Amino acid sequence: MIFPNARRVLAAFLLSILLFVTACQTQAPSRFDEVQAISSQQKSGQAVAKDATQGGSFNQFFPKASRGYERVYTQEKKGFAEAKLKKDGKDLALMAISDTRSLPTAAAKFKNATKQIAGYPALEIGNTQTAVLVADRYQVKVISRDASFTASDREALLKEFDYQGLAKLQ
Amino acid sequence: MSKPIQKLVDDLPTNNLTVSMLRSLDFVIPGQWQNVTGFENTIRVVTGETDESLIQQIGERAIYLYNDRSQGYQRAMWLYQTVDSTDVALGTAALANKVGERIPLLGFLNRLTPKADKAQTIDLSLKLVAELVAFCYINGIPGDSIGDFVASLADYSGESLMRMVALVCVDGLIPLGPDFILKAQSVLNDTSPKEIEKNATFQRISDAIPGVTSLNKLLFIGESFDSVKGWMSGLVSSRNLTPQKVVSNLQQAIEVADDKLDYLAAFLDVATNYYEHTGTQTLARRLIERAVAEI
Numbered sequence: 001m002i003f004p005n006a007r008r009v010l011a012a013f014l015l016s017i018l019l020f021v022t023a024c025q026t027q028a029p030s031r032f033d034e035v036q037a038i039s040s041q042q043k044s045g046q047a048v049a050k051d052a053t054q055g056g057s058f059n060q061f062f063p064k065a066s067r068g069y070e071r072v073y074t075q076e077k078k079g080f081a082e083a084k085l086k087k088d089g090k091d092l093a094l095m096a097i098s099d100t101r102s103l104p105t106a107a108a109k110f111k112n113a114t115k116q117i118a119g120y121p122a123l124e125i126g127n128t129q130t131a132v133l134v135a136d137r138y139q140v141k142v143i144s145r146d147a148s149f150t151a152s153d154r155e156a157l158l159k160e161f162d163y164q165g166l167a168k169l170q
Numbered sequence: 171m172s173k174p175i176q177k178l179v180d181d182l183p184t185n186n187l188t189v190s191m192l193r194s195l196d197f198v199i200p201g202q203w204q205n206v207t208g209f210e211n212t213i214r215v216v217t218g219e220t221d222e223s224l225i226q227q228i229g230e231r232a233i234y235l236y237n238d239r240s241q242g243y244q245r246a247m248w249l250y251q252t253v254d255s256t257d258v259a260l261g262t263a264a265l266a267n268k269v270g271e272r273i274p275l276l277g278f279l280n281r282l283t284p285k286a287d288k289a290q291t292i293d294l295s296l297k298l299v300a301e302l303v304a305f306c307y308i309n310g311i312p313g314d315s316i317g318d319f320v321a322s323l324a325d326y327s328g329e330s331l332m333r334m335v336a337l338v339c340v341d342g343l344i345p346l347g348p349d350f351i352l353k354a355q356s357v358l359n360d361t362s363p364k365e366i367e368k369n370a371t372f373q374r375i376s377d378a379i380p381g382v383t384s385l386n387k388l389l390f391i392g393e394s395f396d397s398v399k400g401w402m403s404g405l406v407s408s409r410n411l412t413p414q415k416v417v418s419n420l421q422q423a424i425e426v427a428d429d430k431l432d433y434l435a436a437f438l439d440v441a442t443n444y445y446e447h448t449g450t451q452t453l454a455r456r457l458i459e460r461a462v463a464e465i
Contacts, residue, residue: 030176031210031226031229032174032176032209032229032230032233035229035230035233035234036174036176036233036237039233039234039237039238040174040237043239044238044239044240044241045238045240046234046237046238047231047234047235047237047238047241048235048238048240048241055310072322072325074309074322074325074459075308075309075310075456075459075460076309076310076311077241077309077310077460078310080310080460080463080464082459082460082463084325091327094459094463096460096463096464098463098464102464103231103464103465105465106464106465125224126217126219126220126221126224127218127219127220127221128217128218128219129462139464141463143217143462143463144218
């Protein structure tokens with residue numbers, strides 16, 4: 001009487017091991033596994049170039065707040081600065097300046113630009129972004145955060161950055 | 171190495187006691203917090219983009235940024251995890267079968283000891299300092315910038331605001347009572363460097379707190395608390411918050427008798443990790459916002 005029981009227990013045990021193992025195997029690899037493997041090999045310095053401009057020096061080139069709009073600085077890192085455009089407490093858009101020294105592909109994509117804003121090559125990206133490349137180095141982006149802030153609003157806001165000042169930075 | 175950021179965000183629970191607790195605090199800031207989980211999903215929610223190749227690029231850039239230790243994001247994550255890491259094993263093991271149900275508290279009482287006011291005050295103020303320092307790491311502002319932090323508190327929203335609301339409710343009002351700000355301040359003034367050195371959380375995060383000696387660090391903690399107290403009392407008075415009101419809302423998630431509030435605080439301490447949960451969400455959001463602007 002003991003053996004059939006034991007066999008049954010063993011069968012159940014093996015079945016659960018089998019299920020466990022196959023469950024582990026069938027877990028699909030993530031689309032981000034490869035980049036995780038590459039980027040975790042080097043502990044620091046792989047995301048931001050050593051000679052990237054300090055984010056703090058970008059702040060002065062953002063459009064000034066006016067006509068009930070509010071400008072709130074949110075991030076300031078080496079090679080990057082970002083501010084929000086708000087009105088009546090609502091986030092309308094994000095404005096950012098970044099140094100493409102850290103990410104050359106960000107500058108390379110402007111080679112195909114057919115459009116210009118303030119004399120600089122410009123691109124619309126995805127549903128929410130418009131970008132300008134200044135002096136082949138600094139990328140200026142406006143990103144909609146609210147459906148009411150359209151592509152033409154982004155373009156109008158992009159015209160208000162101080163590009164001459166920014167171009168002189170390098 | 172610690173867990174990759176995409177794994178941390180993918181592993182955020184959609185429903186556990188922490189999530190239920192935060193949902194029951196929705197009455198303080200209605201509709202402000204959604205429990206956004208999953209790395210790809212967070213990219214979609216934060217950016218509003220649907221193009222798969224854009225989502226891939228944003229995710230990859232965010233991962234690079236997180237893995238670059240010089241950028242400070244990992245240190246911020248570590249802080250959020252560390253201030254929350256009191257004995258969660260007790261709570262999580264006991265609750266493993268209880269997810270999604272209302273949880274009667276009484277069974278836990280004999281295994282918990284309410285913390286003294288002093289320990290509770292140190293816990294509250296260390297969480298505040300961790301928020302301040304993590305904010306500076308994430309946003310790139312110098313590590314002792316109390317003024318910048320206080321100014322940006324007014325702009326806190328979503329999961330960051332929910333974290334601060336939970337701090338006020340769960341680590342302030344419930345354990346210390348309606349006058350928790352005054353009480354905590356007087357306890358802090360009465361705390362010596364030797365006493366704070368004995369605190370386990372302080373021992374772990376001490377290096378991240380500005381100041382060379384324990385006395386300097388204690389002064390910084392007091393200064394931080396002092397500058398955030400206006401914001402906290404504003405929240406309490408504008409929403410008319412009382413311990414009773416908070417508890418009656420928490421009762422949607424946990425059954426608790428009104429005379430056991432000290433135990434409730436201790437219970438929530440071991441059984442939830444709201445700092446780590448919402449901190450992971452904040453960090454993911456900021457990384458994705460930067461990534462989308464840079465690519």
